[in-house]
Amino acid sequence: MTGCLAIVGLGPGAAELRTPQAAAALAVATDLVGYGPYLARVPLRPDQECHASENREELARARQALSLAAAGRFVALVSSGDAGVFAMASAVFEAIEAGEPAWRQLEVSVVPGVSAMLAAAARVGAPLGHDFCAISLSDNLKPWDVLVQRLTAAAAAGFVIALYNPLSRARPWQLGVAFDLLRPLLPGSAPVVFATAVSRPEERIDITTLAAADAARADMRTLVLIGSAATRRIARPGGPPWLYTPRRHGA
Ligand code: SAH
Numbered sequence: 001m002t003g004c005l006a007i008v009g010l011g012p013g014a015a016e017l018r019t020p021q022a023a024a025a026l027a028v029a030t031d032l033v034g035y036g037p038y039l040a041r042v043p044l045r046p047d048q049e050c051h052a053s054e055n056r057e058e059l060a061r062a063r064q065a066l067s068l069a070a071a072g073r074f075v076a077l078v079s080s081g082d083a084g085v086f087a088m089a090s091a092v093f094e095a096i097e098a099g100e101p102a103w104r105q106l107e108v109s110v111v112p113g114v115s116a117m118l119a120a121a122a123r124v125g126a127p128l129g130h131d132f133c134a135i136s137l138s139d140n141l142k143p144w145d146v147l148v149q150r151l152t153a154a155a156a157a158g159f160v161i162a163l164y165n166p167l168s169r170a171r172p173w174q175l176g177v178a179f180d181l182l183r184p185l186l187p188g189s190a191p192v193v194f195a196t197a198v199s200r201p202e203e204r205i206d207i208t209t210l211a212a213a214d215a216a217r218a219d220m221r222t223l224v225l226i227g228s229a230a231t232r233r234i235a236r237p238g239g240p241p242w243l244y245t246p247r248r249h250g251a
Helices: 020-028 058-070 088-098 101-105 116-124 144-157 174-182
Strands: 004-009 031-035 049-053 074-079 107-111 132-136 160-164 191-196 204-209 222-226 232-236 239-244
Touching: 004 020, 004 058, 004 088, 020 074, 020 107, 031 058, 049 058, 058 074, 058 088, 058 101, 074 088, 088 101, 088 107, 116 160, 116 191, 116 204, 116 222, 116 239, 132 144, 144 160, 144 174, 160 174, 204 239
Parallel strands: 004 074, 004 107, 031 049, 031 074, 132 160
Antiparallel strands: 160 222, 191 204, 191 222, 232 239
């Protein structure tokens, strides 16, 4: 008997931002596989087996999930946010492409989730209302040169930029250098949002400008949004401003 594999996006944190389809995929699983802190967010039943792994073992984790499914288990492999955005779904397909032929016959489904950039954008207004791009600032899997090229091109193209993985203990300098790179290319008044742990109890959102943005404000739970020259700020008495990017180019 063959099992199946669901690659499940848990959303950014809060249970109400988890889709009913994700909750259902978790409920039917016999085995849950994932990075420990993400699995800790899933209410486990005693009859479900839990396979927690370390953060940077994505490919091994993907293979483990595929092997369990091939052995007849109903596996849910969990990711934060959306499972396809800088997350496990692509590791699974990488493992399938290079792995056992039998894995190609497994029933594999990808269950989407609310990605961090969507949850962060919703907190401050509508900064992603016009064209935007998402870039992972991690240079673990791509050279820094490529990041420099992409950031420069994104700024030149007028995209709002969502930066995932802005900083970690092993990568302390990249975000500061990215701000320095963007400063001559964008207005100093372009809004920058630091959205940390969105929808979790420790959530913190700060809105500043590119001129004043301090990389030390970010950590690995932070999504950084950098507005374009078109992104507008609506001041509000007694509260943080709303940000939005007009739908119409040149508005
Ligand atoms: N698949 C995830 C992204 C994983 S990469 C998604 O779609 O959201 C990990 C990065 O996502 C973190 O470094 C951070 O930049 C961002 N992130 C994940 N959860 C977050 C949250 N609750 N608040 C802010 N940023 C978050």
